Amino acid sequence: AQSVTQLGSHVSVSEGALVLLRCNYSSSVPPYLFWYVQYPNQGLQLLLKYTTGATLVKGINGFEAEFKKSETSFHLTKPSAHMSDAAEYFCAVSKGFGNEKLTFGTGTRLTIIP
Amino acid sequence: GAGVSQSPSNKVTEKGKDVELRCDPISGHTALYWYRQSLGQGLEFLIYFQGNSAPDKSGLPSDRFSAERTGGSVSTLTIQRTQQEDSAVYLCASSLRSTEAFFGQGTRLTVV
Numbered sequence: 001a002q003s004v005t006q007l008g009s010h011v012s013v014s015e016g017a018l019v020l021l022r023c024n025y026s027s028s029v030p031p032y033l034f035w036y037v038q039y040p041n042q043g044l045q046l047l048l049k050y051t052t053g054a055t056l057v058k059g060i061n062g063f064e065a066e067f068k069k070s071e072t073s074f075h076l077t078k079p080s081a082h083m084s085d086a087a088e089y090f091c092a093v094s095k096g097f098g099n100e101k102l103t104f105g106t107g108t109r110l111t112i113i114p
Numbered sequence: 115g116a117g118v119s120q121s122p123s124n125k126v127t128e129k130g131k132d133v134e135l136r137c138d139p140i141s142g143h144t145a146l147y148w149y150r151q152s153l154g155q156g157l158e159f160l161i162y163f164q165g166n167s168a169p170d171k172s173g174l175p176s177d178r179f180s181a182e183r184t185g186g187s188v189s190t191l192t193i194q195r196t197q198q199e200d201s202a203v204y205l206c207a208s209s210l211r212s213t214e215a216f217f218g219q220g221t222r223l224t225v226v
Contacts (some may be wrong), residue, residue, distance in 0.1 A: 034214060036217075042219060043218050043219045044157075045217070045218055046216075053175070056148065068130040090156065099166070100145050100162075100209055100211065100213075100215065101170060101208040102155040102159070102207075103159065104149075104156050104159075105155075106155065106156035
């Protein structure tokens with residue numbers, strides 16, 4: 001079975017500061033990993049994904065994440081927070097090709113302090 | 115269409131009534147998923163359709179919940195004899211094999 005743990009249901013950072021949202025996973029097979037963002041009253045939008053290859057992946061809006069197999073982690077970072085980054089962020093895992101069912105973490109609500 | 119379309123966007127129903135939620139996936143996408151998002155909770159997997167394979171129904175919370183996908187395209191999630199704990203946002207997503215899932219805006223269901 002697969003699972004995702006997001007440490008910190010709420011994270012607050014100052015505008016311009018580093019954003020770090022933590023995600024750890026468990027998977028019986030090499031995982032596919034995703035970060036989704038949800039703005040208020042909207043659906044989920046893909047930020048970035050890791051399938052195979054380069055372990056540092058870059059996404060939209062200046063976000064990036066690094067797949068670390070030894071740590072079973074896929075933390076999301078952004079060097080400088082912007083007010084528009086305030087949203088809820090979800091980490092997800094799937095078994096990949098042929099079984100794309102996503103298992104989500106419980107989400108992290110990011111607040112940006114002016 | 116350009117994206118995943120869900121209808122209605124909001125639904126208020128009385129306890130005990132049946133409801134149907136509709137999802138129109140992106141044209142050509144073989145996989146379709148339903149998730150439920152309750153207030154303050156994460157996304158709970160409900161059901162997953164992939165092509166002509168038997169659906170993965172392992173996430174359906176009770177036998178009051180069912181879903182079908184007609185012609186490999188449109189899907190309907192049906193909740194019978196609704197209860198207050200069914201109140202949530204129901205999200206549909208679709209994807210091609212081995213690509214990311216694209217989500218609809220969701221249907222907000224309120225059971226009163």
